[in-house]
Amino acid sequence: AMTSLRIGALELTVVSDGLLTLDPNRMFGPSQPVEWRDHVHLDDHGKVPFSVNCLLVRSGERTILLDTGVGRNDPAWASERYGDGCGRLVENLAALGVSPEQIDTVVVSHAHGDHIGGATQPAGDEHVPTFPRASYWLWRGEWDHWTRPEVMAQTPYVAWTLPPLAEHGRLALVDAEVEVAPGVRLIAAPGHTPGHVCVALTSGREMGIYTGDLLHHPSQFDHPEWSPAFDLLPELSAESRRKIL
Numbered sequence: 572a573m574t575s576l577r578i579g580a581l582e583l584t585v586v587s588d589g590l591l592t593l594d595p596n597r598m599f600g601p602s603q604p605v606e607w608r609d610h611v612h613l614d615d616h617g618k619v620p621f622s623v624n625c626l627l628v629r630s631g632e633r634t635i636l637l638d639t640g641v642g643r644n645d646p647a648w649a650s651e652r653y654g655d656g657c658g659r660l661v662e663n664l665a666a667l668g669v670s671p672e673q674i675d676t677v678v679v680s681h682a683h684g685d686h687i688g689g690a691t692q693p694a695g696d697e698h699v700p701t702f703p704r705a706s707y708w709l710w711r712g713e714w715d716h717w718t719r720p721e722v723m724a725q726t727p728y729v730a731w732t733l734p735p736l737a738e739h740g741r742l743a744l745v746d747a748e749v750e751v752a753p754g755v756r757l758i759a760a761p762g763h764t765p766g767h768v769c770v771a772l773t774s775g776r777e778m779g780i781y782t783g784d785l786l787h788h789p790s791q792f793d794h795p796e797w798s799p800a801f802d803l804l805p806e807l808s809a810e811s812r813r814k815i816l
Contacts, residue, residue, distance in 0.1 A: 579774025713766025762808025
């Protein structure tokens with residue numbers, strides 16, 4: 572099922588990349604209160620279920636995609652890290668009648684594997700942009716962090732995604748708020764990762780914000796100070812949540 576809505580003249584569709592489950596110990600940071608666990612539903616196996624969603628935005632004749640899901644660059648790696656329920660973005664876009672060639676703009680909120688993994692795809696011995704005509708927008712601080720040699724050595728998916736986007740001339744790096752399409756503006760919201768961004772969607776008198784991984788659970792609306800274990804900079808992430816909310 573896909574959820575569609577409108578913000579003024581903007582047409583939005585939440586497009587699933589699939590489902591994953593996490594060990595709750597990977598979600599809750601050691602400094603977080605036990606109270607948070609009481610708010611979070613666990614499945615029958617004691618895991619935290621998550622939906623991996625991307626957002627398709629139509630603004631006039633522009634077709635914009637926010638985040639790219641897990642992808643299928645290395646199915647064995649993706650299965651080990653995220654399970655077998657992800658990597659469905661391209662198929663679900665096709666179900667909407669949208670081909671990769673129709674996407675003209677991609678915003679990557681941050682460079683974790685479940686958000687940037689689908690940005691490229693295998694082609695022989697190399698990796699190429701999944702959306703070949705699109706400009707891929709990323710905060711410069713995110714590029715600077717993830718392309719450090721010591722970081723790339725620990726995160727193999729980065730080598731499949733960021734360098735190929737740059738090599739094919741598809742990567743646009745920014746370090747200030749910018750409108751990448753009419754009504755679609757990048758807003759710095761660091762903390763989950765050093766260069767994490769949210770996306771403000773504005774048309775007429777209506778506005779929404781795509782939060783990426785700034786929030787992982789509805790309880791963080793009431794408790795922005797709660798940061799999951801995978802926030803790289805939890806205090807800064809909490810500060811960004813307060814600012815955005």
